[in-house]
Amino acid sequence: MTQNNVGALVVVKPGEQKSIAGIITERDYLRKIIVQGRSSKSTKVGDIMTEENKLITVTPDTRVLRAMQLMTDNRIRHIPVINDSGMMGMVSIGDVVRAVVSEHRQELDRLNAYIQGGY
Structure with a gap:
């Protein structure tokens, strides 16, 4: 590791x-x-x-906020991503935080554009 x-x-x-x-x-x-x-x-x-x-696992369809909630509730930093065929990958708390920050950044950009009349 x-x-x-x-x-x-x-x-x-x-x-x-x-x-x-x-x-x-x-x-x-x-x-x-x-x-x-x-x-x-x-x-x-x-x-x-x-x-x-x-x-504790998630599927590819699990929402990011749900994965974050599972990680927080269970005090874990990594969750395997599985489907019917088996394991597909792993999501870390860093991956989840980056996704949430990116989503919030995009929302802020949209709001700023709206306020400035960019729509």
């Missing part, structure tokens, strides 16, 4: 690239390895990941 500057990795089921077994985050590593005094070399990812049955 450090080498690739990512805060979470999706764990896939053996032989099934789009089938999610769970997710491992920097927070999982910190709380379940560092704090508990475990060894990174001998601890398996499966022992510290958030398992599939506890995983």
Whole structure:
């Protein structure tokens, strides 16, 4: 994660690239390895990941504000995006914040144009 500057990795089921077994985050590593005094070399990812049955996911049709609400309510920073075929990608809190800021910026531009008579 450090080498690739990512805060979470999706764990896939053996032989099934789009089938999610769970997710491992920097927070999982910190709380379940560092704090508990475990060894990174001998601890398996499966022992510290958030398992599939506890995983919070969204679909490609989920609205950005809904994803933000799920992240806020569950105190998470990453949500896998899935559809009927399996995993499609991952959304981070940074992605969500950028989308909301962009939307607000566009709305401000429209309002400014309206006020200035640009319509």
